[in-house]
Amino acid sequence: MRAEGLTIEPKQSVISPGALDDLIGALRERGYRVLGPTVRDGAIVYDELGGATELPIGWTDSQDGGHYRLERRGDDARFGFAVGPQSWKRFLFPPRLRLWRARLGGADAPAVEEEPVDEQPLAFIGVRACELHAIEIQDQVFLGGRYTDRDYAARREDVFLVAVDCFEPGGTCFCTSMGTGPKVGSGSDLTLTELFDGEHRFLVRAGSDRGAEVLAGLSGRPAGPTDVEEAEQSVATAADRMGRTMEAFDLRDLLERNLEHPRWDDVAKRCLTCGNCTMVCPTCFCSAVEDETDLSGEEAERWRVWDTCFSVDYSHIHGGSIRPSGRSRYRQWMTHKLGTWHDQFGSSGCVGCGRCITWCPVGIDITEEVAAIRATDGAGADATVA
């Protein structure tokens, strides 16, 4: 079950950094495939964790528009960084997924065999508040409509979520503007807050019965007032250190009335339509269907692959593409993410994680684009449409 509310008293404990190893072990024993942050290729990525030593101990990230570097910290913090280029969507909504195989057999109708769903439950270690919100947003996309995504539903069903409060927001973070962090709310099985005063330790609170059960099996001590107070202070400080801000009020209407704003021409001169932003964004969900066949033509497969609205082909219908210009494609992405997502799914599509800013090769900053449009709200509206 997804993390449900508690039926027992919420209890906060304090565990040592070493106990994280026990946590990972306990989850593996229960059959989970444990995924979490680790350093690879100069970035902090999400991958399978064999143990807690694989966490990015003592690493932090320096992020800005089009800039990402790992740097050494002066301590052994386990989660002393913001977010890396990947999000948890790569496990819940894999970049390439076979949907079914079919074999053409003579005069008979082709036999279609649906791909079995991956049965092994997943555990995510180190889920940020913004990422929890992103998962909930994708829940709405894939599970909230009339037709649900079979594969997402299966993967999502049993995911064990170990969240962490942020104390080291990044240069491009703006979760406070989007109301998605830095403090973890509800929706996780366990939440960790990393504390340093006097003793390097973790305050742990359970967010579900099964979280409480796992917590009960770890050695630790009950949390005291100083632990709780330090945790609150840590999160409050983090909330003040956001790298960016975005005035998110009324964004849906703002963007709807500014579809011809000259700022779109401006950003079009910079945007390479590379689609990096859509790859790193934790809520982007567009996919394409690829129908393939082998050389004999006897066997066919259907695959679902990640797609990006920045490609010209994305909007192709017979005769051409609806959005041939880069201008229209950037506009589509941003107005969808911040505006029409509300109409389609009942919330913003943006959680303020800043990845799109960091990983844009030319450093386009969505918070800056919004500010520019707000500053001259209504500009370009008089332009006569031919």
Next chain:
Amino acid sequence: MPRSLEDLLADVPLFEGLDDEARTLVAGCARNVHFGAGDRIFKEGGEADVFYVVRHGSVAVEAFVPARGPVTIETIEAGEVLGWSWLFAPYRWHFDARALTVVRATVFDGVCLREKCESDPALGYTLMGRFAQVLIDRLQSTRVRLLDVYGNDGRH
């Protein structure tokens, strides 16, 4: 009893709302004609000193394209105006016109009307405005078809 030309003109959209005096003036330049199915009504290059209002039947405006034959540009139906070349020098037909069916029409003497417009500028202005609308409609209709929206290779 057959209706007078003035009465008939009252039903023609081109002359809708004209006051009685104007309508009488215009009717003075008009008479009724009819064509059999297949009859040529005018030929490209011929002298264009009349125009028609089709009252019954259908007329094909055509262009003859070498190696392709006659191509129908537009069909003119009941209530519509056929011919505007009478308005502008050199007063020559730009296309052919052929009756597709039996056609009953009112033909207007363009020379007569031009003279009346010159001596009565107010009438001239009104008629010019009416014909401008006809030209606009034809132009729009042509422009939209130029887009070839149903074409297999065109953009949507």
Next chain:
Amino acid sequence: MATTAVTEQHEPGAMVPAPFRVAEREQDTVDTWTLTLEPLEGPGPSIGPGQFMMVYAFGVGEVPISVSGPPGRPGPVVLTVRSVGAVTAAICASEPGRTLGLRGPFGTAWPIEAAGGDDVLIIAGGIGLAPLRPVVLHVLDQRAGYGSAAVLYGARTPGDLLYTDLHADWRRTVDVEVTVDTAGPDWPGRVGVVTKLLPGARFRPEQTTAFVCGPEIMMRFAARALLDRGLAPERILLSMERHMDCGIGLCGHCQLGPTLICRDGPVYPYSTLAPWLEVREL
């Protein structure tokens, strides 16, 4: 506007095509064929007028095709398909006995029942008559439930006209007016844009519902002509088209402004569409 009901119960994603056998294949024009497909499993879906199916040609690919058969009862699925690319070419080439995969029906339907008692205008351009044929069939079937009814149909040339063998039948109870963009001397009918057929149609603007389908630009001009004739924008229905990969609201491709065409369309009232149609490359 009444559209396909969205059920509270979530249906698991339907990404697996169901097999249908081609029972009949008829060529309509130089590049268009009408296929009648029989389900191999079960009685076949009940399809609302204007809904579409995702049609799969084994090993080639899948495209959305509007259904053009009689609406509302389970049975064979009739598809009129224009060959414009690899997938549609493969579909059009499917001889009787071959199997195609279908998913659906998806999308919103023409609100033909809500238009009961109204005068009805069915305005089609090119292949647009195919998604409108279910509306024609419904009106023919329930003729007394509507006032005046007219089909106004335009195509590129006489050779591109669809269902010409049926027009005489239709003419018995509804007006059918046809025009082409250009023609040779053998064509006895009208030549001109389809909107030129409006002045000759009889209808009460305040009591008329118009169903319009064709290339987007043709629908834009037709809607404007209807507005000029006094129809309220809510009474003008259009069927929109965008790239579709899934047909079930999960792939994101078919977005049109704040909606997904596979889920909130393809049928929309012009009152909803007007602001989006004005924005280029939306």
